Amino acid sequence: MNPEIQVSETRKHYIQIIVENRFGVLSRVAGLFSARGFNIDSLSVAPGLDPSVSQMTIETQGDDHVVEQIIKQLNKLIDVIKVVNLSEFSFLTRETLLIRVNTNTRPGDRDEAFRIVEIFRARIIDSSPTTYTIEVTGDEDKIEAILNFLKPLGIKEVIRTGKVAVAREDQKLGTSKSVSRLTDGDMSYHR
Amino acid sequence: MKMSGAEMLLESLKREKVTHIFGYPGGVVLPVFDALYKDPSLQVVLTRHEQGAVHAAEGYARSSNTVGVVLVTSGPGATNTLTGIADANMDSIPLVIITGQVPTKMIGNDAFQEADIIGMSRSCTKHNFLVRKISDLPRIIKEAFYIARTGRPGPVLIDFPKDIILEKGDFVYPETVSIRSYNPTIQGNRWQIRKAAQTILKSRKPVLYAGGGIISSDAHKELLDLVTLTNIPTTLTLMGLGALPGNHPRFLGMLGMHGTYAANMAIHDADVLIAVGVRFDDRVTGKIAEFSPHSKVIHIDIDPTSIRKNFHVDVPIVGDARVILKDLIEELREISGGEDAFRHYQPWIEQISEWEKEHPLCYTLDKEVIKPQHVIEKIYQFTQGDCIVSTDVGQHQMWTAQFFKFIKPNTWLTSGGLGTMGYGFPAAIGAQKAHPGKRVIAITGEGSFLMNIQEMATVVSLDLPVKIVILNNQYLGMVRQWQEFFYGSRYSSSFIGQSPDFVKLAEAFGMIGMRATRPEQVEDVILDGFSRRGPVLMEFQVDPEENVFPMVPAGGSNIEMIFESPGEKDDPKKRDSILTA
Numbered sequence: 001m002n003p004e005i006q007v008s009e010t011r012k013h014y015i016q017i018i019v020e021n022r023f024g025v026l027s028r029v030a031g032l033f034s035a036r037g038f039n040i041d042s043l044s045v046a047p048g049l050d051p052s053v054s055q056m057t058i059e060t061q062g063d064d065h066v067v068e069q070i071i072k073q074l075n076k077l078i079d080v081i082k083v084v085n086l087s088e089f090s091f092l093t094r095e096t097l098l099i100r101v102n103t104n105t106r107p108g109d110r111d112e113a114f115r116i117v118e119i120f121r122a123r124i125i126d127s128s129p130t131t132y133t134i135e136v137t138g139d140e141d142k143i144e145a146i147l148n149f150l151k152p153l154g155i156k157e158v159i160r161t162g163k164v165a166v167a168r169e170d171q172k173l174g175t176s177k178s179v180s181r182l183t184d185g186d187m188s189y190h191r
Numbered sequence: 192m193k194m195s196g197a198e199m200l201l202e203s204l205k206r207e208k209v210t211h212i213f214g215y216p217g218g219v220v221l222p223v224f225d226a227l228y229k230d231p232s233l234q235v236v237l238t239r240h241e242q243g244a245v246h247a248a249e250g251y252a253r254s255s256n257t258v259g260v261v262l263v264t265s266g267p268g269a270t271n272t273l274t275g276i277a278d279a280n281m282d283s284i285p286l287v288i289i290t291g292q293v294p295t296k297m298i299g300n301d302a303f304q305e306a307d308i309i310g311m312s313r314s315c316t317k318h319n320f321l322v323r324k325i326s327d328l329p330r331i332i333k334e335a336f337y338i339a340r341t342g343r344p345g346p347v348l349i350d351f352p353k354d355i356i357l358e359k360g361d362f363v364y365p366e367t368v369s370i371r372s373y374n375p376t377i378q379g380n381r382w383q384i385r386k387a388a389q390t391i392l393k394s395r396k397p398v399l400y401a402g403g404g405i406i407s408s409d410a411h412k413e414l415l416d417l418v419t420l421t422n423i424p425t426t427l428t429l430m431g432l433g434a435l436p437g438n439h440p441r442f443l444g445m446l447g448m449h450g451t452y453a454a455n456m457a458i459h460d461a462d463v464l465i466a467v468g469v470r471f472d473d474r475v476t477g478k479i480a481e482f483s484p485h486s487k488v489i490h491i492d493i494d495p496t497s498i499r500k501n502f503h504v505d506v507p508i509v510g511d512a513r514v515i516l517k518d519l520i521e522e523l524r525e526i527s528g529g530e531d532a533f534r535h536y537q538p539w540i541e542q543i544s545e546w547e548k549e550h551p552l553c554y555t556l557d558k559e560v561i562k563p564q565h566v567i568e569k570i571y572q573f574t575q576g577d578c579i580v581s582t583d584v585g586q587h588q589m590w591t592a593q594f595f596k597f598i599k600p601n602t603w604l605t606s607g608g609l610g611t612m613g614y615g616f617p618a619a620i621g622a623q624k625a626h627p628g629k630r631v632i633a634i635t636g637e638g639s640f641l642m643n644i645q646e647m648a649t650v651v652s653l654d655l656p657v658k659i660v661i662l663n664n665q666y667l668g669m670v671r672q673w674q675e676f677f678y679g680s681r682y683s684s685s686f687i688g689q690s691p692d693f694v695k696l697a698e699a700f701g702m703i704g705m706r707a708t709r710p711e712q713v714e715d716v717i718l719d720g721f722s723r724r725g726p727v728l729m730e731f732q733v734d735p736e737e738n739v740f741p742m743v744p745a746g747g748s749n750i751e752m753i754f755e756s757p758g759e760k761d762d763p764k765k766r767d768s769i770l771t772a
Contacts (some may be wrong), residue, residue, distance in 0.1 A: 020372060024321070028313060035314050065499070072496040078318040078338060081372040 008064040012041075014086040014093060014165040015071065017056040021047055028077050029056065038062065038070050042095075042162035053081060057164045088163050092167040096137045099147070102154035104130045105160040109153050120146045131156060195360040195466025196325055196351070197226040200289065201233060203332040206364050208261050211236055211251060211624055213244040217305055219291035219353040224262075229727065236624055236653070239645035241268050243617040245275025246643070249284045250618030252603050254579055255625040256409060258339050261288040266304030269350075274611060276346045277315040281431060281608025285344035285406055287335050288316075294354040295323065300765060309350050319343030322352065325360035337368040342375030343494040344407055375493060379515035380510040387465070387489045387506045388522040392532065394463035394487075396539045397423045400446065403430030403607070404468015404492060411435070411600040414467070417520050421533045423545050426454040428469055429592055430607040437576070437596030440524040443543065444552065447475040448743045449589040452550035455741070455749040457543050461486045461513045468512045470497040472608070481748035491515050550741065550754060553594050561710050563733040566717075567594040570632065570660065573717050578630035579622045581605065583615035583639030586668035589739045591634050613642030616659065620646060623655045630658070630721070637663040637690045637730075647700040658721060659728040661693055664735045672738045676757060697728035706730045744757035 019025045026045060033040050042059040060070065067085065074083045103110040113132050117124055122136035136146050140163075147155070194202065194308040200223060204212070213236045216224045227235055238244040241263045249261030252622055263272055269290040279286045293302040309321050318338050320331045335347040376615050411434050418425055418441050425435050426446040435442050444451035446458055458464065464486040469475070476482040479501060490498050498507045508515055527533065554564040567590050576596055581604035582588040586607055597603045604622060606614035619633035640661055650657050665688035674682050697704030703723055707716040711729065720729040741752035 022307065024313075025321075027310070031313055069496065069500060076494070076496055078370065078373050 010061055010063050010066075012087070013060050013062065013067050014091065014163070015058045015060060015067075015074070016086055016165060017080060018048065018082040018083045019054050019056060019073060019077075020081065021052050021054040021078060025054065025079045026056075027072065028079060029058075032073055032077065033060070033070070034056075036069070036073065038066065042160075044162040044164050057162070059163050084167075086167055089167040091165050091167045093139055093141055093163045094137055095140070095163045096135065096161045097143060097147075098125070098157075098159040099134045099136065099150060099155060100131050100157040101134065101150050102130060102156060103132050105154050113150070113153055116146065116149045120149075122146060128153065192362070194362045195222065195226070195359050196322075196328060196356040197222040198549045198704070199325070199328050199360070199362050200332065200351070200356075201226050201230055202335060202362060203329055203364060204233060204260065207258070207332070207336045208483040209258075209391050210234060211676045212260045212262050213238060213248040213251070213473055213621065214262035215239075215241050215244055215264070215268060217266075217268045217291065219293060220262065220264045220268075220284065220351075222353075222356045222394055223289075223291070223351075227438045229397045235262075236620070237649065238620070239648050240619060240643065241271035242275050242613065243643050243646045243649065245272045245279070245286070245288065246611075246614050246617035246618065247621035247624070247646075247649075248286050248288075249275065249279050249282075250280075250581060250615070250621030251625045252284050252286060252621070253604050253618070254601050254622040255408070256407075256495075256601060257625075258285045258287055258336055259621065261286060262348055263288070263290055263303065265291040265293055265308075266306045266537050268304075269308040270306050273311060273315065274609075274613075276348065278606050278609040278611045278614060279346040280315045280317065282606065283403060284346065285339040286346040287332075287339050288346060290348060290350050291349045291356070292321070292352040295352045296354070298352065306350065312348045315346075317343075319350065320347040321350045322355050325355050325358045328360075329356070329362060329364045330354050333365045333368055334370060337370070338373065342373075343404075343492075343497075360522075376495075376509045377511045377514055379491065379510035379518060384515065384518050384522055385526075387491075387508060387519060388526055390463055390487055390506060391421065391423075391465065391523065392527055395535060396457075396461050396542075397421075397463040397465060397536065398443075398457050398461040398486075399423050399425040399465045399467065400428070400458065400469055401425060401431050401467045402428035402469035403513045405431055405434035406468075406600045406625060408468065408493070408512040409600075410468070410511075410516055413516035413520065415439075416558055416644075417516055417523075420520060420523060420530060421538065422530075422538060423465070423533075424457055426450070426458065426605070428472070428475055429605060431468065432592060433597035433600045433603045436598045438598065441540075443547075445592050447472075448477065449593065449595075449739050449741065450475075450743075451547075451552060452752060453543055453546040455743070455752060456546045458483045459750045460542075463487050463489065465489045465491075467491045467516065470494075471501040473501070476501065477743045477747055477749040477751075481750070491519075509638070528769075530766045541666075548595055550752075554737070554740075556710070557685075557734065558710065560734045561707060561713055561731050563664065563731070563737055564590050564594050565710070566660065566662060566713055566733065567591050567634070569713055569717050570634075571595045574630060574632070576602075577602065578602065579619070579626060580631055581615040581619040581622065581631070581633045583642075584610045584612045584636040585636050585639060585670075586664070586672065586737070586739050587634055587636045587639075587662045589613075589669075590662075593739075612639040614639075616640060616657075617646050617649075619657045619659075620649055620653075620655060622753075623650075623657050631656070632658045632660060634660045634662070636668060637661055637665070637693070638667045641690070644696075645724075647728075654725055656724060657726050659726070661728065661730045662733050663688070663690065663693070663730050664733045664737065665736055669739070671735075672742075675736075675738070676742075676744070676753070679761070680757075693728060693730040702726040702728060704728045704730070706732070708732045
């Protein structure tokens with residue numbers, strides 16, 4: 001028996017955190033990641049339906065042991081109400097991008113931009129004689145694809161929201177059973 | 192009735208049954224100190240440095256299992272507390288630290304004596320609060336005490352801006368606390384406890400490995416019950432000393448880097464490891480891949496992050512050590528049918544006593560020079576363990592941990608996790624405040640003692656009978672030891688022989704100073720020093736080249752213990768005259 005903790009492969013995780021909507025909470029969460037050398041790939045925060053809480057979606061990477069530690073440490077923060085590792089479930093992610101592209105570099109670029117917007121069911125939300133500003137929402141594949149299509153036109157600017165994620169409806173989010181899979185059956189994460 | 196923020200603070204502290212505040216005044220907290228001046232029911236212990244105040248509060252808290260309270264001003268007053276706070280955070284000591292802050296409107300403007308103590312202390316507190324509204328103050332104080340003492344205890348900081356200190360408001364102290372996001376698990380999972388009991392019963396070579404969590408959760412009685420029932424050999428971490436009486440026949444001594452041979456061998460050969468209130472610290476485990484390689488591991492701890500952080504666990508149980516040990520004992524009684532079911536551990540116990548005989552803790556007495564271990568043993572013999580002992584950090588700390596037998600919990604104060612030089616003497620001050628009638632001894636080295644030497648003024652002005660024992664070896668001894676072993680005896684910056692004359696220094700501060708330079712003086716100095724009424728400083732000039740053994744090199748496996756200095760192997764004279772402790 002190897003007493004060391006088994007290292008599994010590194011993969012992407014989406015962690016949903018519900019926190020008290022209080023000043024300083026974001027820096028506590030972010031500080032926890034940086035202090036322990038965990039990386040945040042993307043982060044989105046907004047108040048929840050109940051305005052006394054905020055909802056965070058954090059995209060991070062690590063092996064199972066690292067992510068287990070991250071989740072335990074997050075739970076340990078006093079202002080954290082609930083933590084769910086969405087990667088344990090079937091889930092959806094979305095991200096919104098605002099992209100400004102050149103439309104007048106070569107003849108036909110403006111039409112091409114318009115066609116790409118149609119194909120990806122994006123929207124033009126602002127227009128100038130030489131640019132379009134495009135809004136697009138989608139999962140990672142779609143976002144990557146539209147960026148690839150728009151690149152030849154010349155992308156001037158991209159603003160991203162960071163990903164938000166949600167488990168599919170038939171998944172029982174945050175029941176003790178689903179969480180216990182992470183925790184050898186005996187860690188009370190629900191506080 | 193309207194009250195100022197300062198008055199509300201004091202009233203709230205009284206509701207939390209606080210009697211002592213360790214602190215140091217300054218600009219923005221003057222209104223609080225003014226309110227304290229008018230209110231004699233709260234006693235201020237004025238230290239001479241804010242770091243000293245925090246360590247004193249730690250000593251107070253650890254020796255009495257209560258929350259220590261610190262009050263300091265903004266800026267440098269607040270930043271000076273950080274080392275102490277980090278120390279308390281590592282060693283799970285419950286503290287509430289109140290720092291003054293510049294007025295709310297000036298926060299962020301680089302005002303005089305402004306420091307972002309909320310930002311700075313975030314990673315070394317269990318939680319912190321900035322008071323933004325006077326109406327929040329009572330709730331924040333109530334929550335701060337609750338968070339500090341429950342779950343895995345720790346320091347909680349309250350940053351208190353001057354305008355709110357002065358503002359008046361209605362005082363309503365909450366009766367209860369309800370924090371929806373914070374509910375520590377107390378009860379252990381029934382099934383896991385059953386599984387643990389079955390695992391223990393099936394084992395042939397079990398070892399109990401217990402730590403500071405036993406002290407924090409007041410579980411020493413349950414630990415003793417468990418050992419009495421099962422006869423399982425028990426080792427304690429540095430923070431756990433006193434959790435099981437140091438003279439108990441099943442006590443193996445401390446484990447880890449400077450642990451006993453028997454403890455480290457037993458852990459290595461164990462088939463079941465019962466870890467309670469411990470966190471598998473690297474100073475305990477040594478090379479983690481070779482720590483207890485054959486065992487099934489049961490880990491009981493209140494902090495889920497401690498479980499599986501460094502080491503694999505087969506049976507994790509989250510909850511309060513006292514509650515879980517009680518349940519575990521009950522379960523063991525039920526399924527075993529009594530003490531006879533544990534008879535099969537006898538060969539294992541015999542094996543361990545072989546190890547104990549093979550390499551007991553020992554040192555070589557010398558006619559010319561005082562051996563530091565000898566001083567510790569003599570203090571133990573004189574006090575019979577009926578005292579509170581604090582230490583600083585380094586060789587003297589390890590020798591005290593090895594050679595002093597701690598009989599009761601909460602009588603051993605040391606900086607374990609952070610390893611803070613300068614901790615011990617102020618911690619002794621706090622302990623003496625909590626236990627005015629008890630003998631309190633600060634065992635220190637000349638290096639550590641100089642780090643908070645200003646507190647001599649505190650003990651003298653408060654006439655606290657703390658007894659200071661300095662083991663002066665002219666070196667930063669542990670640094671010197673490492674340099675001897677791993678850096679070719681190049682003693683870079685570790686010689687500090689130009690120490691002050693400690694006896695004269697004691698006298699300058701207004702306390703009695705004594706010195707022993709030869710072995711035959713040791714007993715006399717102890718007898719004389721300990722029989723004096725007030726504070727006494729006793730300096731023992733000890734062998735500068737004495738090393739702490741056994742020693743596991745950093746990153747080495749715990750069974751690769753070293754018992755002698757490089758070069759000592761060839762010196763038969765030194766090897767023959769071994770005196771067993």
